Amino acid sequence: MKNNFSNDKQQVPPSGGFRGAFALLLAGGIGSRFWPVSTEEFPKQFHDLLGAGQTLLQKTFSRINKIIPAENILILTNSRYKSLVLEQLPQLSENQLVLEPAMRNTAPCILLSALKIQKQNPDALMLIAPSDHWIEDETAFRKNIETAFENCQNNDALMTLGIQPTFPNTGYGYIEYDKNTLSEIKKVKQFREKPDYETAKTFLSQGNFLWNAGIFIWSVKSITSAFRSYLPNMYELFEKGIPLLNTPGEESFIENNYAAAENISIDYGILEKASNVFTLPAVFDWNDLGTWGSLYEKLPKDEQKNAVVRAKTLLIDSHNNIIQTETGKKVVVCDLSDYIIVDHQNTLLIFPKKREQDIKQVSTVIK
Amino acid sequence: MKNNFSNDKQQVPPSGGFRGAFALLLAGGIGSRFWPVSTEEFPKQFHDLLGAGQTLLQKTFSRINKIIPAENILILTNSRYKSLVLEQLPQLSENQLVLEPAMRNTAPCILLSALKIQKQNPDALMLIAPSDHWIEDETAFRKNIETAFENCQNNDALMTLGIQPTFPNTGYGYIEYDKNTLSEIKKVKQFREKPDYETAKTFLSQGNFLWNAGIFIWSVKSITSAFRSYLPNMYELFEKGIPLLNTPGEESFIENNYAAAENISIDYGILEKASNVFTLPAVFDWNDLGTWGSLYEKLPKDEQKNAVVRAKTLLIDSHNNIIQTETGKKVVVCDLSDYIIVDHQNTLLIFPKKREQDIKQVSTVIK
Numbered sequence A, B: 001m002k003n004n005f006s007n008d009k010q011q012v013p014p015s016g017g018f019r020g021a022f023a024l025l026l027a028g029g030i031g032s033r034f035w036p037v038s039t040e041e042f043p044k045q046f047h048d049l050l051g052a053g054q055t056l057l058q059k060t061f062s063r064i065n066k067i068i069p070a071e072n073i074l075i076l077t078n079s080r081y082k083s084l085v086l087e088q089l090p091q092l093s094e095n096q097l098v099l100e101p102a103m104r105n106t107a108p109c110i111l112l113s114a115l116k117i118q119k120q121n122p123d124a125l126m127l128i129a130p131s132d133h134w135i136e137d138e139t140a141f142r143k144n145i146e147t148a149f150e151n152c153q154n155n156d157a158l159m160t161l162g163i164q165p166t167f168p169n170t171g172y173g174y175i176e177y178d179k180n181t182l183s184e185i186k187k188v189k190q191f192r193e194k195p196d197y198e199t200a201k202t203f204l205s206q207g208n209f210l211w212n213a214g215i216f217i218w219s220v221k222s223i224t225s226a227f228r229s230y231l232p233n234m235y236e237l238f239e240k241g242i243p244l245l246n247t248p249g250e251e252s253f254i255e256n257n258y259a260a261a262e263n264i265s266i267d268y269g270i271l272e273k274a275s276n277v278f279t280l281p282a283v284f285d286w287n288d289l290g291t292w293g294s295l296y297e298k299l300p301k302d303e304q305k306n307a308v309v310r311a312k313t314l315l316i317d318s319h320n321n322i323i324q325t326e327t328g329k330k331v332v333v334c335d336l337s338d339y340i341i342v343d344h345q346n347t348l349l350i351f352p353k354k355r356e357q358d359i360k361q362v363s364t365v366i367k
Helices: A056-065 A079-088 A106-120 A138-154 A197-206 A220-230 A232-239 A250-260 A266-271 A292-298 A353-366 B056-064 B079-088 B106-120 B138-154 B197-206 B220-230 B232-239 B250-260 B266-271 B292-298 B353-366
Strands: A021-026 A073-078 A097-100 A125-130 A158-163 A174-177 A186-192 A209-219 A277-281 A307-309 A312-316 A322-324 A330-334 A339-344 A347-352 B021-026 B073-078 B097-100 B125-130 B158-163 B174-177 B186-192 B209-219 B277-281 B307-309 B312-316 B322-324 B330-334 B339-344 B347-352
Touching: A021 A056, A021 A106, A056 A073, A056 A079, A056 A125, A073 A079, A073 A106, A079 A097, A097 A106, A106 A125, A106 A220, A106 A232, A106 A250, A106 A266, A125 A138, A125 A220, A138 A158, A138 A209, A138 A277, A158 A174, A158 A220, A158 A266, A174 A197, A186 A266, A197 A209, A209 A220, A220 A232, A220 A266, A232 A250, A292 A322, A292 A339, A292 A353, A312 B353, A330 A339, A330 B353, A339 A353, A339 B347, A347 A353, A347 B339, A353 B312, A353 B330, B021 B056, B021 B106, B056 B073, B056 B079, B056 B125, B073 B079, B073 B106, B079 B097, B097 B106, B106 B125, B106 B220, B106 B232, B106 B250, B106 B266, B125 B138, B125 B220, B138 B158, B138 B209, B138 B277, B158 B174, B158 B220, B158 B266, B174 B197, B186 B266, B197 B209, B209 B220, B220 B232, B220 B266, B232 B250, B292 B322, B292 B339, B292 B353, B330 B339, B339 B353, B347 B353
Parallel strands: A021 A073, A021 A125, A073 A097, A158 A277, A307 A322, A312 A330, A322 A339, A330 B347, A347 B330, B021 B073, B021 B125, B073 B097, B158 B277, B307 B322, B312 B330, B322 B339
Antiparallel strands: A125 A209, A158 A209, A174 A186, A174 A209, A186 A277, A339 A347, B125 B209, B158 B209, B174 B186, B174 B209, B186 B277, B339 B347
């Protein structure tokens, strides 16, 4: 069946022993705090921000592909990025793309993908992950995913990977888990929205709070069942399209129905309501690469603690800068420290790291 | 005579009434303090540093051409810049170029040019001027030049235009004139080399010191006579080539003899020795555009005193910067003041104005 993103081979992943393990990589964001590199036309996940020779999407795909066969990896993105995705991941067939015709947050696209996968394999397991995060230790990552898959194969559980917080970050949501759980997999008490600084400090001191990194694991059975319970209208809307999924009729069904779905996140729509939510504390080092400053943290530094991507630099009395250009650009900086210096195509940005949150706003003014 | 840079028309300049007024524009420098825009391959005078739609050479040529016919304007430059000059001043014939085969400071090229002109017109007057300075009031400039021409037509005088100093600049040579001269044209007492700051302050307080801007006026008769007296070896070297000047044999004569000339400036070789040296205080506003900072002084500013050439800027809490890019580049700067920001081709420079003198050294390191 040509229009089918799956085939027999996928049902036996190369390792791990999980029949029907699938992944959905979220690649529809804009990343406007990474302006001027990241733009609506060419967002963050499609760039080689680390100067690693691979874009963030390619790196993420390659990491996931060590656990899940390529044919079982779906990419969720906006219709306008279809050709970018296929260019960067030429091994994909078009059927592995889930193209949102409208921005509707995470719940609708997760349900749609789960239904597509379920139609292929009612026993499938599903990993959902952002395409633009930094994860260094791939073995540790794989270990976490396999633990979660095993749990979701045997239990009706909705799982997240939680990141051990290293400082009271006010930019992330937190997962509060039950202190009394002795096992590695923790029962989630509640999801907590981005806290203020004082609240974040109390979270850290309590010891049972993790950062919500947007990495989810469940069986298609458990997640579709949760949608039926907590977002029944959305379930009904998409349920009537099941006969068309993975067929040539899928595209027009999505086109005609997707925008009618509620604009709601999976966290808010499902996870905060369900009682079978669990978290597994991550054992790998993670960074959301949310800002130039967080990218700076993960890049190698010179003796003056400057992080340089691709530029040829002469840095005089200058420290703690992040400097990113296209290949081979010469950059001379004197008497400047703690700045973000980015030269990308027709735009130059010189911005203090401590005001990096303002870059998002700049990007809208400049457009 | 094809190989002749002159013709009958030139003998009657369009105005001013000076028979045989010629100019020699000096366009052989490197301007390495304007790196990365100015380079050995493409020096300062060939750039539109002001964003005025004309290069400095073109602006200078156009200013001089209001006083002296185009055919009487010679350009002194290095052989390697021949095609650059002809591209920027397509109205020139090749015979108007004096191409130095070797760097020999100002005396040799001035003598050579004077002999070429003298062979054309023994009564010619001659203006010598740098090609890369800024002069705003062209009418005032013209008035000064005409006063000097008139004096040199009637007297055996070697003249300079002196610039009224506005601050104790230690980067220029000074002209000390005789306080007792009542006329507009002052007798020069002596040339003074670049002073230290305290000396420069006493110069200014004395009131009879002018900046030496390298603008000279004399008759070919007076200057060749001075060379005969004060640099007789150089005169003899070039004298034997007079029959070849302005003929096809000129090029090989220069090629074979120029390097043998003494490496000496006109100031040191002639003007500091001659007794018939006079100066006319300039009535126009002048700037040598010697550094990014001096260019900054002459550019229009925004409300935050930023001077922007060609860039499209968004400047947040940033003051007193000079920002120069190629056409249409977008530049966003936040929390940065008193900097030189230059993006040129494959190079980006971010340098504090107060350390602008170090840019010359950077240019040699980067090469």
